[in-house]
Amino acid sequence: MNSNVQLVKNILKYTFGLVPIVAGLDKFTNILTQWTQYISDGFAAMLPFEPTTFMMIVGIIEIVAGFLVLTRTKLGAYVVSAWLVAIALTLIFSWTYVDVAVRDLVMAIAAFSLAKLAEEKSKTA
Template identity: 40%
Template sequence: MAATTTPAHTAPTQVGADRAFLLLRTVFTIAPIAFGLDKFASLLTDWEHYLAPWINDLVPGTAHQAMLAVGVIEVVAGVAVAVAPRYGALLVAGWLAGIIVNLVSLGDYYDVALRDFGLLVAAVALAALAADRRDKAPA
């Protein structure tokens, strides 16, 4: 009598994917909200130093006002990850791509740009995990 079994690697793999999803979703919810709120408080840094002059010339108002708008966008991105991680993670990835372009165009902060590239890849991984979870959800 042949028994039908699931391969032993399936369950731990799914558990690992669930853990990775939860960790990434948590980080990409909290971090953008925290960084966004700090654009209003400036406790972590003077965010205006990270704004490339050419971008400052494109946006209306002052660099400070631009950073306040950035803060709002980051809070919205964090909430989007919490509510709809599949799409919110892609929003965060796109936002990080913009930050990377800004930092590299400054001709400085390459270390921060490299870190943000790693975060971009992690955000894309979250979107992939979220899509996989949606595809496997019971009907």
């Protein structure tokens, strides 16, 4: 694999590995932001538990997804890409934080690109 392609792959791998882990851990501390603000009132009303509990579950999923990217890059990148699309669609359907939804869609494309780079490597191995 070309050294520039390998560099990009590694940058994306560590970005989509570490950022979900940090964001997931922050669902328990709310240091970066108050995560429950991203849950629409309508969705919060449907939850069988507190929004804080929901965000902790989200945090666990994000931590697992980040570790997947670091250990099984192709699979993890597809998971992160799908997760980001799901978050973006939720925000778009509630028409809240649409700017964050657009950003998450761009990040989903980048995570998908990482999956394709990892897929290419597995074809040549």
